[in-house]
Amino acid sequence: MIGGxxxxxxxxxxxxxxxxxLAAGGAALAASGGVVQAQRVQTSARIAIVGAGAGGxxxxxxxxxxxxxxxxxxxxxxxxxxxxxxxxxxxxxLKPSSYAISNTFEWLPEGVEWVPEHxxxxxxxxxxxxxxxxRQVPYDYLIVASGLSLDWDAIEGFSLDMVGQNGxxxxxxxxxxxxxxxxxxxxxxxxxxxxxxGRPATExxxxxxxxxxxxxxxxxxxxxxxxxxxxxxYNAHSPSLFGLPIVHHKVRQLFDERGIEARxxxxxxxxxxxxxxxxxxxxxxxxxxxxDFINVIPPQRAPQVVRDSGLxxxxxxxxxxxxxxxxxxxxxLRYANVFGVGDIIGVPKGKTAASAKFxxxxxxxxLVSEIAGREAVARFSGYTSCPLVTRVGRAMLIEFDYNDNLxxxxxxxxxxxxxxWISWLLKEVALKPTYNAMLRGLA
Amino acid sequence: MQDLTLTTLIAVFEEMFGPVVFWAMVVVAxxxxxxxxxxxxxxxAMSMRKFLLAQLSMPVGAVAxxxxxxxxxxxxxxxxxxxxDWLMVLxxxxxxxxxxxxxxxxxxxxxxxxQAD
Numbered sequence: 081m082i083g084g085x086x087x088x089x090x091x092x093x094x095x096x097x098x099x100x101x102l103a104a105g106g107a108a109l110a111a112s113g114g115v116v117q118a119q120r121v122q123t124s125a126r127i128a129i130v131g132a133g134a135g136g137x138x139x140x141x142x143x144x145x146x147x148x149x150x151x152x153x154x155x156x157x158x159x160x161x162x163x164x165x166x167x168x169x170x171x172x173x174l175k176p177s178s179y180a181i182s183n184t185f186e187w188l189p190e191g192v193e194w195v196p197e198h199x200x201x202x203x204x205x206x207x208x209x210x211x212x213x214x215r216q217v218p219y220d221y222l223i224v225a226s227g228l229s230l231d232w233d234a235i236e237g238f239s240l241d242m243v244g245q246n247g248x249x250x251x252x253x254x255x256x257x258x259x260x261x262x263x264x265x266x267x268x269x270x271x272x273x274x275x276x277x278g279r280p281a282t283e284x285x286x287x288x289x290x291x292x293x294x295x296x297x298x299x300x301x302x303x304x305x306x307x308x309x310x311x312x313x314y315n316a317h318s319p320s321l322f323g324l325p326i327v328h329h330k331v332r333q334l335f336d337e338r339g340i341e342a343r344x345x346x347x348x349x350x351x352x353x354x355x356x357x358x359x360x361x362x363x364x365x366x367x368x369x370x371x372d373f374i375n376v377i378p379p380q381r382a383p384q385v386v387r388d389s390g391l392x393x394x395x396x397x398x399x400x401x402x403x404x405x406x407x408x409x410x411x412x413l414r415y416a417n418v419f420g421v422g423d424i425i426g427v428p429k430g431k432t433a434a435s436a437k438f439x440x441x442x443x444x445x446x447l448v449s450e451i452a453g454r455e456a457v458a459r460f461s462g463y464t465s466c467p468l469v470t471r472v473g474r475a476m477l478i479e480f481d482y483n484d485n486l487x488x489x490x491x492x493x494x495x496x497x498x499x500x501w502i503s504w505l506l507k508e509v510a511l512k513p514t515y516n517a518m519l520r521g522l523a
Numbered sequence: 524m525q526d527l528t529l530t531t532l533i534a535v536f537e538e539m540f541g542p543v544v545f546w547a548m549v550v551v552a553x554x555x556x557x558x559x560x561x562x563x564x565x566x567x568a569m570s571m572r573k574f575l576l577a578q579l580s581m582p583v584g585a586v587a588x589x590x591x592x593x594x595x596x597x598x599x600x601x602x603x604x605x606x607x608d609w610l611m612v613l614x615x616x617x618x619x620x621x622x623x624x625x626x627x628x629x630x631x632x633x634x635x636x637x638q639a640d
Binding site: 174471474493495499504505508510517520523 | 530531534535536537538539592595596597598599601602603604605607608611
């Protein structure tokens with residue numbers, strides 16, 4: 081994952097949103113009819129999909145369903161599929177690592193060729209993807225669903241082999257690391273001390289997840305009766321705890337009530353695991369803080385193969401490399417036969433599985449409509465969703481769009497800024513089935 | 524949800540329980556309902572004695588269904604955070620109570636027969 085190769089590509093994972101709706105949605109069901117299966121479109125188009133995570137797998141299933149005769153090739157060397165929204169639950173000791181692990185191939189539709197290799201080069205001028213072994217995949221349409229890379233090397237002194245000992249946790253790294261992270265969190269709340277949490281300064285997948293793990297540490301310590309011995313410190317990268325001002329204020333209020341200390345404009349820079357000291361870059365210079373437990377979430381960037389392809393924005397996110405797509409159609413602004421889904425797209429909101437789910441019908445509509453000679457109508461609103469867990473058994477179902485508007489799925493029924501059991505229920509019960517249905521192109 | 528249709532809901536429930544268990548549950552629910560209609564037609568009347576026992580069993584169904592949901596979601600009644608949560612609990616309890624009552628009524632009718640009243 082470390083900067084440079086595609087080995088670390090993690091597709092978007094975290095979905096949260098719709099699932100919930102499903103569980104609670106009996107009433108809404110009455111308002112909507114059944115799905116009318118669209119007629120399949122005949123084509124001989126060659127479609128290449130880079131990345132078989134949540135976004136790539138779902139769009140492969142959707143296109144296989146809508147197109148007759150298309151040659152669809154999906155390129156990803158990762159054998160395991162990770163249900164990333166489950167990582168927080170694993171890191172809180174509520175689920176085993178196996179909860180988030182399945183096989184890439186089991187989600188892919190028949191008729192789609194899976195090339196089990198990482199992409200080494202994407203050439204949008206020549207309309208060709210080349211894999212690590214040198215195999216060339218020419219295309220008429222390209223969908224970039226590579227996910228993002230976690231840049232662990234950007235944290236000085238840190239490496240993943242430290243996770244699971246001396247109070248170091250890093251649940252973003254994968255299901256096994258999430259389980260190791262739980263063991264450290266478990267030891268920490270048992271023994272007490274200072275716990276450091278926080279988020280990177282880059283765009284990141286699921287900006288609510290760093291808050292959740294801090295809330296859960298507080299809650300688990302309370303349940304154990306060790307809260308007085310535990311200090312929970314959350315380091316925000318900016319002067320705000322969450323991108324939406326209204327959510328920031330709510331979280332700040334909850335932090336105050338729970339005794340979670342918030343430090344602003346603190347970006348993790350280095351970890352000295354021998355001295356158990358973390359260094360943060362702040363506007364006033366570097367600050368060192370001793371810890372007994374630390375949760376590390378690194379800067380996040382486009383995989384190197386994407387950054388080398390010329391598909392990235394040239395005037396923004398220069399250190400991150402997200403691809404230059406229209407924020408409503410998700411079509412590349414310079415290469416009209418290229419689309420993006422999932423974490424890799426350069427839009428102002430939403431690196432969550434819920435967003436990836438909402439990217440699907442948009443890209444499907446634009447691609448299929450173009451092939452069929454129709455005009456596409458679907459637009460992405462920036463929809464992002466976060467069941468912000470505030471303790472075991474409660475969450476706030478926060479959904480918003482490009483305009484920082486709250487866009488609740490169940491207005492008047494499930495309040496977005498209230499800690500509710502029903503929101504937890506959606507996260508715990510309904511999210512994964514909905515995610516799986518999304519992978520199959522059914523939701 | 525963006526596209527909350529019956530097809531989507533069925534797809535999600537199939538993922539939640541697995542297709543076999545989900546459709547088995549649907550078949551069991553439909554079968555019990557059909558049996559209920561059957562015994563009503565067969566007996567040409569509601570048996571108040573059987574109905575009384577069925578009613579008395581309702582709290583058991585209600586408590587069992589709420590307990591089931593709480594247990595499998597790592598939560599407890601202290602997690603209820605607002606009116607919608609209590610409505611949800613009431614809804615789950617009601618479904619459990621009614622379902623269990625119908626089951627008890629049907630079971631009595633099938634085991635004892637119409638003459639047992």
